[in-house]
Amino acid sequence: MVRYIANKLLFMLISLFILISATFFLMKAIPGSPLTSEKQVPPAIQERLEEQLGLDKPVYQQYFKYLGDVVQGDFGISMKKINQDVSNIIGQTFSASLKLGLVAIVVAVIVGVLLGMLAALYHRKLIDNVAMVLAVLGIAVPSFVVASLLQYVFSSQLHWLPTMGFKGPMYYVLPVAALTAQPIAFIARLTRSSMLEVLHADYIKTAKAKGLSWLAILWRHVIRNGIMPVITYVGPMTANIVTGSVVIEQIFGIGGIGKQFVEAISTRDYPVIMGITIFYGILLMLARFLTDIAYMIVDPRVKVNKGKEG
Amino acid sequence: MEHNPIQVMPTPVDLKPEDFRKIGTDEKEAEVIQRESISAWRDAWQRLCSNKMSMVALSVLALIILAAIVGPWISKWVHGYNYYSNDLMNTNQKPSGAHWFGTDDLGRDMWVRTWMGARISLIVGLAAACIDLLIGVIYGGIMGYFGGKVDEIMNKFSEILYAIPYLLVTILLLVVMEPSLGTIILALTITGWINMSWIVRGEIMQLKNREFVLASRSMGAGSGRLLFKHLLPNAVGPIIVTVTLSVPNAIFSEAFLSFLGLGVQAPIASLGSMINDALTGWLYYPWRMLFPAAVISLTMLAFNIFGDGLRDALDPKLKK
Numbered sequence: 001m002v003r004y005i006a007n008k009l010l011f012m013l014i015s016l017f018i019l020i021s022a023t024f025f026l027m028k029a030i031p032g033s034p035l036t037s038e039k040q041v042p043p044a045i046q047e048r049l050e051e052q053l054g055l056d057k058p059v060y061q062q063y064f065k066y067l068g069d070v071v072q073g074d075f076g077i078s079m080k081k082i083n084q085d086v087s088n089i090i091g092q093t094f095s096a097s098l099k100l101g102l103v104a105i106v107v108a109v110i111v112g113v114l115l116g117m118l119a120a121l122y123h124r125k126l127i128d129n130v131a132m133v134l135a136v137l138g139i140a141v142p143s144f145v146v147a148s149l150l151q152y153v154f155s156s157q158l159h160w161l162p163t164m165g166f167k168g169p170m171y172y173v174l175p176v177a178a179l180t181a182q183p184i185a186f187i188a189r190l191t192r193s194s195m196l197e198v199l200h201a202d203y204i205k206t207a208k209a210k211g212l213s214w215l216a217i218l219w220r221h222v223i224r225n226g227i228m229p230v231i232t233y234v235g236p237m238t239a240n241i242v243t244g245s246v247v248i249e250q251i252f253g254i255g256g257i258g259k260q261f262v263e264a265i266s267t268r269d270y271p272v273i274m275g276i277t278i279f280y281g282i283l284l285m286l287a288r289f290l291t292d293i294a295y296m297i298v299d300p301r302v303k304v305n306k307g308k309e310g
Numbered sequence: 311m312e313h314n315p316i317q318v319m320p321t322p323v324d325l326k327p328e329d330f331r332k333i334g335t336d337e338k339e340a341e342v343i344q345r346e347s348i349s350a351w352r353d354a355w356q357r358l359c360s361n362k363m364s365m366v367a368l369s370v371l372a373l374i375i376l377a378a379i380v381g382p383w384i385s386k387w388v389h390g391y392n393y394y395s396n397d398l399m400n401t402n403q404k405p406s407g408a409h410w411f412g413t414d415d416l417g418r419d420m421w422v423r424t425w426m427g428a429r430i431s432l433i434v435g436l437a438a439a440c441i442d443l444l445i446g447v448i449y450g451g452i453m454g455y456f457g458g459k460v461d462e463i464m465n466k467f468s469e470i471l472y473a474i475p476y477l478l479v480t481i482l483l484l485v486v487m488e489p490s491l492g493t494i495i496l497a498l499t500i501t502g503w504i505n506m507s508w509i510v511r512g513e514i515m516q517l518k519n520r521e522f523v524l525a526s527r528s529m530g531a532g533s534g535r536l537l538f539k540h541l542l543p544n545a546v547g548p549i550i551v552t553v554t555l556s557v558p559n560a561i562f563s564e565a566f567l568s569f570l571g572l573g574v575q576a577p578i579a580s581l582g583s584m585i586n587d588a589l590t591g592w593l594y595y596p597w598r599m600l601f602p603a604a605v606i607s608l609t610m611l612a613f614n615i616f617g618d619g620l621r622d623a624l625d626p627k628l629k630k
């Protein structure tokens with residue numbers, strides 16, 4: 001087990017290293033330097049600035065310095081926002097994104113599992129059909145379309161919920177709904193198919209034969225086994241929600257990391273783009289790593305010595 | 311005895327010569343095929359046809375593709391609009407006889423732009439899926455066929471690549487390269503092929519130990535022949551399904567990139583960039599958002615439903 005975890009950890013670090021290196025060299029491949037501007041700077045100042053930013057050194061030295069800085073959590077200085085550390089920008093805006101993301105993950109899991117469970121318990125009944133239609137819609141309709149529709153209906157037309165901002169509980173409803181539409185649909189489908197399988201398993205018959213109450217069977221056997229596949233989906237779902245929040249924060253005017261990211265991309269603020277990319281990368285890889293570990297702990301049947309197949 | 315449900319086997323003493331008759335000696339008769347034989351493909355096609363949802367999805371897809379091809383031409387014949395021709399006297403017009411889907415903030419006809427956008431989105435989706443298919447089949451085929459060390463190394467490599475979040479790589483590449491149709495497709499496929507390669511690998515690994523492969527090998531078939539004549543054609547079902555389901559993913563990713571300003575650049579529009587453009591005034595001019603949003607949603611919906619139906623049709627064992 002320790003070997004399995006160490007192995008996963010090692011591969012995560014390799015992936016992360018590749019991402020950081022790729023980010024660094026891609027940014028270096030862009031023609032022009034951060035100091036290029038319309039105003040001609042005197043050569044002495046230019047040299048001084050280059051020295052200060054370490055741009056006078058060969059690329060490989062800059063690369064190792066960058067690696068070292070990143071390990072220490074230093075992503076450099078923003079080019080467009082004066083005197084702003086990239087790590088500062090991330091630190092200041094992360095809390096909003098974190099709150100939104102955590103709420104979205106919790107809501108997605110609870111609603112998705114409930115919906116899938118209902119669909120499985122009432123297999124081929126009305127609830128099942130409605131849930132599956134919703135699930136197909138949720139998977140197919142892009143989150144930004146959902147977001148705009150929700151905004152139009154609930155805040156512009158009905159005036160029930162605020163259109164923009166992030167000031168209180170009511171401000172969470174629409175962004176979370178838009179963010180979770182796809183994960184809920186996916187989780188519902190996963191839960192439904194795995195629960196249907198579990199419901200027909202022999203151990204459920206045994207439990208019934210033993211005279212266990214239906215509720216006890218449901219809780220101890222059906223749900224526990226039925227939500228296994230959902231755990232594997234938590235990692236990819238985090239990725240989905242984090243990348244989704246980039247657009248959702250933009251639409252709902254939430255000052256999170258996603259908004260900074262979009263801003264940095266449009267103003268080509270390279271250190272910020274690099275910093276947020278690496279930050280997202282660490283976050284998502286960590287989520288996937290924890291998912292793998294969690295699954296291994298929860299499901300003893302998982303083959304520890306073998307990698308993922310297919 | 312008649313009422314006894316349990317049949318008692320007659321003992322050999324009870325048997326008389328009349329109890330015996332010749333059966334099955336006429337070999338010719340035994341070989342005659344009673345029913346028309348149905349190939350696996352026709353069987354799958356019939357199953358697909360009996361699935362109403364997938365047939366509806368297929369028709370919707372056909373309509374959207376048709377509209378994306380002829381839609382802009384129709385408007386050119388009827389009204390004479392181009393996707394870039396603007397009319398600043400008629401900006402943000404509601405849908406009407408002159409502008410079936412209304413106009414945008416530069417007075418450009420939304421009907422033409424929607425279908426041009428659909429064309430671009432479909433091209434991006436299909437091209438990305440095709441490139442994924444090509445790379446994935448070759449890479450996965452090699453992994454699955456050779457197995458052992460080759461498989462281990464190549465698989466680890468793809469796992470490492472896969473662990474890097476897909477959209478981040480795509481965003482990075484497009485920040486560096488100038489966004490154009492070609493670079494977007496390239497950026498979308500840079501890690502998009504991995505899933506396909508795993509599907510192919512799994513299929514090939516299952517198939518390569520089957521008797522027909524052994525038979526072909528014993529007749530002296532080389533690796534290339536085995537792979538392309540025997541293994542891949544038998545894995546074609548899951549491959550088709552994966553391609554069908556990866557098209558909407560690519561379309562969605564392109565729309566997402568458009569949101570970041572990294573999609574196709576003006577004056578060309580994709581459905582995603584049109585939705586992004588419409589976002590600024592969308593509470594006042596909902597039709598600017600509605601038509602492209604409806605088309606992109608319908609396209610993705612249809613691809614997803616059709617892909618699911620295709621999977622059920624090609625692999626009836628999987629159906630639940």
